[in-house]
Amino acid sequence: MGHLLDGRWVTEAIDTKASGGKFERAAAQFRNWITPDGAPGPSGAGGFAAASGRYHLYVSYACPWAHRTLIFRSLKGLSDHIAVSAVHPDMLDEGWSFDDDFAGATGDALFNSGHAHDLYTRADPAYSGRATVPILWDKEQATIVSNESAEIIRMFNSAFDRITGNDLDFWPEALREEIEVVNTRIYDTLNNGVYRAGFASTQDAYEDAVYPLFDTLDWLEDRLSRNRFLIGDTLTEADWRLFTTLIRFDPVYHLHFKCNRRRIVDYPNLWAYTRALYQVPGIAETVKLDHIVRHYHYSHESINPNRIVPINPILDYDAPHGRGTSQIT
Structure with a gap:
């Protein structure tokens, strides 16, 4: 780099x-x-x-x-x-x-x-x-x-x-204040938190990142036990900003970035929610796990100097999720 x-x-x-x-x-x-x-x-x-x-x-x-x-x-x-x-x-x-x-x-x-x-x-x-x-x-x-x-x-x-002519709104004005609060926590501790853990070069820096990261995953698991999406029943940009980290977590961040206390599949609500978002029409086509796994393990020589790309777990993102039919059809 x-x-x-x-x-x-x-x-x-x-x-x-x-x-x-x-x-x-x-x-x-x-x-x-x-x-x-x-x-x-x-x-x-x-x-x-x-x-x-x-x-x-x-x-x-x-x-x-x-x-x-x-x-x-x-x-x-x-x-x-x-x-x-x-x-x-x-x-x-x-x-x-x-x-x-x-x-x-x-x-x-x-x-x-x-x-x-x-x-x-x-x-x-x-x-x-x-x-x-x-x-x-x-x-x-x-x-x-x-x-x-x-x-x-x-x-x-x-x-x-x-x-x-597409009027879907993932940033509705009435929910913006709550979306911003959720976005801020997720970005600071999870979206960017995985990188702060993975690229940390001291134990203290790693722990400063990884403990808040799992606190946030626990918070999200609880929130999703009560809500269909992050902001009640409305699918917003907050969900999609979270999704791109969740879809990479078990294939990459858990191992490569040492975020290994738990996997997303160990959280029943988060794992079902990840599958629900993946199954929204048009989303699966944006997910290329071969690019994701190859990039992180091959590109980050400071973390993986031998550039060995792991075989990875087999995850079924198409399995039934039980969280209701998506509002997007």
Whole structure:
């Protein structure tokens, strides 16, 4: 792994010395918004109006943050309006690669780039920072709209509704305050908590991450014993932000990131809930476990220096879940 410094690629491993062994995630830097009429959004510049075929989404099927955007693209009927390019699951010295010799890896459909970092310097030749996915690219302005998944899914949730006629709302105004509270805990202790545990380089840093992580899983198990979804009977963005971590937990995080007190299959409500979300129409197609398992074990040389990819448990995500019929049909 590495980063761009003034437009030049610099190879380096994750350095946790300055933070006392703790993994710290860098903030996304492209924070523009697509809006129905191109008006400015909550951050960044205006001029990004919703239009069919104008935008291109770059993802990794392995990455939980990119996975969020694929889910919303599917749920909101955007597949015919926003095309996708998917990177190779191996993230090595030059970061995400557009090699296409792994099933599902597509190459860069727009520019035939070699790596994701080429898109960042195409947008800003002097860019400094990580070259992460997802990348939402604007073909009209030839730049990156956003590389912040939490904001991309909110754009997808509503900006294109007049084009698609799809009015499903996963961020309803009446529930936003509760959604934000739930999102914050899940992000801090679970979505990002698995990485804080996995990339910790001291025992204290690991334990500071892993104990709150399992406290949150216990909290979620209890919450889901009383609620169909995280916010009562309404399926919201909070559920999908959680799902991308849950679907990776037993195949990857339990072993690879040492989050091994319990598995998701050991939590009856969480395991049934994971299957229920997986079985929502259009979701299974966004889950590529071969990319997920390969990426983490092969790419993280500091954790798995021999790059041995485990055979993994056999999990039946299509088994009946008993949590009622999904509200999405």
